[in-house]
Amino acid sequence: xxxxxxxxxxxxxxxxxxxxxxxxxxxxxxxxxxxxxxxxxxxxxxxxxxxxxxxxxxxxxxxxxxxxxxxxxxxxxxxxxxxxxxxxxxxxxxxxxxxxxxxxxxxxxxxxxxxxxxxxxxxxxxxxxxxxxxxxxxxxxxxxxxxxxxxxxxxxxxxxxxxxxxxxxxxxxxxxxxxxxxxxxxxxxxxxxxxxxxxxxxxxxxxxxxxxxxxxxxxxxxxxxxxxxxxxxxxxxxxxxxxxxxxxxxxxxxxxxxxxxxxxxxxxxxxxxxxxxxxxxxxxxxxxxxxxxxxxxxxxxxxxxxxxxxxxxxxxxxxxxxxxxxxxxxxxxxxxxxxxxxxxxxxxxxxxxxxxxxxxxxxxxxxxxxxxxxxxxxxxxxxxxxxxxxxxxxxxxxxxxxxxxxxxxxxxxxxxxxxxxxxxxxxxxxxxxxxxxxxxxxxxxxxxxxxxxxxxxxxxxxxx
Numbered sequence: 443x444x445x446x447x448x449x450x451x452x453x454x455x456x457x458x459x460x461x462x463x464x465x466x467x468x469x470x471x472x473x474x475x476x477x478x479x480x481x482x483x484x485x486x487x488x489x490x491x492x493x494x495x496x497x498x499x500x501x502x503x504x505x506x507x508x509x510x511x512x513x514x515x516x517x518x519x520x521x522x523x524x525x526x527x528x529x530x531x532x533x534x535x536x537x538x539x540x541x542x543x544x545x546x547x548x549x550x551x552x553x554x555x556x557x558x559x560x561x562x563x564x565x566x567x568x569x570x571x572x573x574x575x576x577x578x579x580x581x582x583x584x585x586x587x588x589x590x591x592x593x594x595x596x597x598x599x600x601x602x603x604x605x606x607x608x609x610x611x612x613x614x615x616x617x618x619x620x621x622x623x624x625x626x627x628x629x630x631x632x633x634x635x636x637x638x639x640x641x642x643x644x645x646x647x648x649x650x651x652x653x654x655x656x657x658x659x660x661x662x663x664x665x666x667x668x669x670x671x672x673x674x675x676x677x678x679x680x681x682x683x684x685x686x687x688x689x690x691x692x693x694x695x696x697x698x699x700x701x702x703x704x705x706x707x708x709x710x711x712x713x714x715x716x717x718x719x720x721x722x723x724x725x726x727x728x729x730x731x732x733x734x735x736x737x738x739x740x741x742x743x744x745x746x747x748x749x750x751x752x753x754x755x756x757x758x759x760x761x762x763x764x765x766x767x768x769x770x771x772x773x774x775x776x777x778x779x780x781x782x783x784x785x786x787x788x789x790x791x792x793x794x795x796x797x798x799x800x801x802x803x804x805x806x807x808x809x810x811x812x813x814x815x816x817x818x819x820x821x822x823x824x825x826x827x828x829x830x831x832x833x834x835x836x837x838x839x840x841x842x843x844x845x846x847x848x849x850x851x852x853x854x855x856x857x858x859x860x861x862x863x864x865x866x867x868x869x870x871x872x873x874x875x876x877x878x879x880x881x882x883x884x885x886x887x888x889x890x891x892x893x894x895x896x897x898x899x900x901x902x903x904x905x906x
Contacts, residue, residue, distance in 0.1 A: 468564055469506025473499055473528075473557055480552040491544040498535075502528055509565045510572055517565055525558045527889040538726055583609050585649035588638065588665065590614035590623050590631055593681050594653040609649065615641075635661070639668040647672075653679045688842060688880050706845040707883040715885055720819050723892075724812040731806060738803055742769050745794035751807060756824035761844045764816045766824055767807035771795025802899050808850045820888040821849025822876035833869055843876040853879040853887075856894040 474496045481488055507524070509517050536542040585601060587594045594614055601611045613630035615638045616623060623631060632641060641647065650669055654662055662678075669676055689705040708716050728735070742750045751767050758764035772790040791799065798804035811817040817824070822843040825833070834840045854860075854875035859868065879887070 464568070465508040465510065466505030468568075469561060470500045470503040472560060472564060473503050476557045476560060477549070477553045480549045480556065481546075483552065484546055484548050486546050486549055489544070491541060495532075495545070498532070499528070502531065510568050518562055521558050521561050521565070523890060524886045525554075525561070527886045527893075529554055530889065530893070534723075534726065583648040584612050584646070585609050585651060586612050586632065586638070586641070586647055587614045587651050587653060588616075588635065589653040589655075590616040590618070591653065591655075593655075593679065594651075597651055597653055597679055612645075612647065635665055638665065639672055642669065642672045642674050647674050649677065650674045651677045651679055653681070655681055688845065688877065689883075704842060704845070707880055708846060712883075716818065716888075717815075719885060719888065720812050723819055724809040727806075728809050728813075734803075735806060738769055738798065738806070741794050742771075742798075746770075746773055746792045748773070755827045756848065757827055757830045757844055758816055758824065759844065759847045761830075761841060763827060764811070764824070764848075766817070766848075767811055769798055769804040769807060771798045771804045802895075805850055812850070816847070818847040818849045819851070820879075820891050821846050821852055822879070823852050823855060823872075824848035833866075836866060837870055837873055839877060840873055842880070843873060846880060851891060851895040852876065853891055856891055856898060860898070 477492075477496060477499070478488070481492060486492075507520070509520060533542075587598050594616075598611050598614070601607075601609050613632040615633055615635055616631055617634050638650070642650065652662060652665065654665075666676065689702070689707045739750045748770055750770060752770040752772075753765050753767060756764055756766045771792060772795055773792060795804070808817055809819075812819055830840075852875070854872040857875055859872045859875060
């Protein structure tokens with residue numbers, strides 16, 4: 443499953459850090475610079491198509507991802523996957539617009555090979571600069587934690603696991619007796635809450651993290667009043683560890699801070715990017731496969747009596763009911779209060795239908811659903827309305843997957859959860875993958891899922 447962001451990354455911070463700002467411009471500017479250098483290296487003139495390509499590449503890669511805090515191995519994989527995705531998208535656009543002929547092949551090959559290597563080098567150098575600067579004593583910040591409960595221990599561990607951020611964790615303050623504290627807090631409990639402010643002044647503590655539960659609100663107010671008499675920065679950490687955070691954000695509403703716990707990732711520019719990519723890819727796929735669509739339609743009609751297109755009611759965005767199109771692969775068309783899932787060797791599946799399901803060609807009409815705006819190419823797979831009513835009552839957070847449009851393929855499907863979900867445990871696993879997709883969405887992830895889906899269609903022998 444996709445690795446979810448750690449607690450310290452569960453919410454988008456309001457101000458962008460310096461490293462994030464540098465990363466936002468480093469990747470697109472370096473990508474364009476390598477192309478310009480390769481063009482000059484092969485003594486090619488910089489023509490209008492080259493400038494258009496530079497603008498397109500800058501737009502696709504901006505803002506660059508902040509990879510300075512990742513380990514070296516995962517950084518290389520992330521850079522390679524992202525760059526392959528960008529090249530695939532550019533190749534598709536070049537093929538559809540017939541513009542590949544305007545570029546020198548040697549320039550493109552050099553650019554394709556040199557760019558990820560130089561990106562990795564830039565991240566490596568940047569990481570070393572960060573470590574060097576954060577290691578300076580004057581750049582370090584000392585921090586203490588108020589509350590030695592599970593949340594306080596989790597936040598303290600997050601600080602200790604990333605020394606490059608320049609924060610030295612000193613210990614906890616808590617009013618409870620030692621025998622009531624978790625073992626993980628050890629001997630670093632520095633005193634009671636009344637001793638916090640004097641300790642800050644005496645030792646020059648820079649940061650204070652308050653992790654007390656909301657039930658301690660009067661005590662928190664009193665504590666804030668005492669700490670505000672010092673020069674320490676104060677951070678309140680809400681206890682949301684038991685909540686499945688989906689695209690958590692800190693927002694400002696006319697001066698009132700609002701904490702978003704469960705939101706759709708497709709707002710603002712993300713929504714525009716998602717819709718444009720859906721329309722472009724769906725149009726291209728339908729155009730390229732139009733002869734195949736006609737052949738399949740004839741095959742379905744000749745294989746068994748009944749309509750060519752199977753329509754079934756599903757729940758789409760926000761749980762609204764939609765009609766999903768598929769090539770009919772069965773002799774029956776279940777769409778009532780009880781819908782039996784297809785099983786292996788299901789007698790309802792026609793011989794031609796088995797071929798369609800095995801190759802996923804029965805899903806092709808859903809690209810018309812994408813153009814209609816009812817579905818997306820990548821997203822949680824839509825279930826029959828009858829199944830939704832069943833599982834929403836027994837699986838926690840089941841309906842959260844409907845905060846986005848359903849997809850033709852999804853993160854769960856490329857991770858082995860394709861086909862029948864004959865147990866509640868299988869459906870729970872599918873939902874967990876769907877929620878992980880919502881937490882970690884990016885255009886690169888969508889393209890990664892599409893590529894893995896193509897591989898599964900070509901090599902998966904377990905589909906039915």
